[in-house]
Amino acid sequence: MTQDAFIQQLRHELRSLPKHVVDEIVADYREYIGDALAAGRSEAEVIAALGDPVKLARELRAQASFRQWETRRSFGNLLRVVVSIAGLGLVQLILLVPFIFYLTLLTCAYVISAAMLVAGLATVVLLGSHHAFGWPSVDRIPFSFQGSSQGGDSEQGDDSEAGDNAPNHREGADASMLKHVNVPDFRVDGDRFVLRPQSGTHMSVVTTAGTVELRNEGGKLRVTSTGAAPAQFDVKGDVWTIHRTDVVALDVRTAGGDTLSAARMGGGSGDMAWDVKSDKDHVSFVEGGKDGPMLAVHSEGDSVVIDKNHVAIDSDGDHVLIVGPHGSSIGALLYGVAMLVGGALGLWLCLWLTRLTWRGLVRYVRHHAERIAQRLETGAP
Structure with a gap:
């Protein structure tokens, strides 16, 4: 290989380096080859020594x-x-x-x-x-939304948000559910329970001081009690009123087959579980409690279930599920x-x-x- 061929190939292989660096390297090797040739060495010998x-x-x-x-x-x-x-x-x-x-x-x-x-x-x-x-x-x-129907259609969406007043709506539903149930023998008036037994109605109330049973037989009210429970009631005629904090459990059965049951949960006086059946409607919900409020409504083939984690709605084969964070x-x-x-x-x-x-x-x-x-x-x- 000649000197020029060696330098040309060396310059080509060094093309990735900056031009001024390549020029300096080539100049050094030309000088080295020139000095070797001047010293009497042959060009082939010098190029072979460089490799x-x-x-x-x-x-x-x-x-x-x-x-x-x-x-x-x-x-x-x-x-x-x-x-x-x-x-x-x-x-x-x-x-x-x-x-x-x-x-x-x-x-x-x-x-x-x-x-x-x-x-x-x-x-x-x-x-x-x-x-x-x-x-x-x-x-x-944030919550996820799922819907399905008898036709098999379904849709899902994410990153939606519940409204600011969602908890207030739930509390309002708990407080007003009994007003929409056809149980005329019982109603909630603020923080008091109002009992007015109709003919054929049987009521059993467990209070913090004892029990009271009210029976309306043929228009006559019969009262059976234990302890000092009657003293906790405010009685006006056939209307018996008691503060809800004094009630531990409540059971109402009417002549028409309607039933209402309530029982205190845990230590809180406001934490109660309710179950109401009227005609073909069935309502159950929880006020307070360690797991939060819960509401379940069943009417013939339709149902709505709401708790702190999800809302489930079923109606004529259609199903909607809204799931919140767990x-x-x-x-x-x-x-x-x-x-x-x-x-x-x-x-x-x-x-x-x-x-x-x-x-x-x-x-x-x-x-x-x-x-x-x-x-x-x-x-x-």
Whole structure:
């Protein structure tokens, strides 16, 4: 190979480097070849001593990348040196593949840990602020909507919001349900229960002081009681009134087959479970309680069920289900704390691995850069 052919191929292989760098390298090798020829060596001998211009260009590119990294020590420049060195031999190139796979996993770990940290921090801040200051309000909650009919049509939607007054509507439904049920022997008047037994009606009331049974037989009211229960009632004629906080359980059965039952739940006087049957209608609902309000209405083939997590409506084969979030905000807060801690630990582990990787790469690059410099010094300037 002639001098011009060697220089031309070397310049071609170094085309990825900046032009001024290539010009400096070519000038150095022309000077080296010229000095060797002046010393009496033949052109073929000098070119043979320099070796394959393709391999020489690879070593020069690796050396140039190493110098660029020393000037600006960034992770990207370090990776360029590693790739340049790996290009010098097949074994090093094979080892580069698992290293790239490791870097991909490390990057994914960074993304996942950062996402967990941000999600956990947002959850803790929002729910912590809600519990501490009442803001933001959780009355507006996302729910999913599902609908189906006999025809098989269905639709789903997400990211809707319940109205601000949804809880108030539910409380209003609880308070007014009995007004729409045809049980004239019983009604709710504010915080008091009003009992007016009609003919054939049997009422049994368990109070905090005893029990009272009222029977209307042929227009005559018969009263049976235990303890001091009668003293808790305000009696005017055939109308008996009692404060709801004094009632533990209530059972009403009319001559027409209508029934009404109520029982206190837990320790709260306002927490009661109701069950009303009138003709073909059946209503049951819960006021208060640890699981929140619940309402179920059944009328012939139609039904509506509402609780704190979902609303289900069935009518003539059509079905609508609205599902809200499950679990308590305290549980979500604990999940948020767990994500926050997990994300922080994940980021710390990723940073520790990155530090070890950086140190290992620097040692690897320095070792091979020194070997490349020694080979270049033995055959060329």
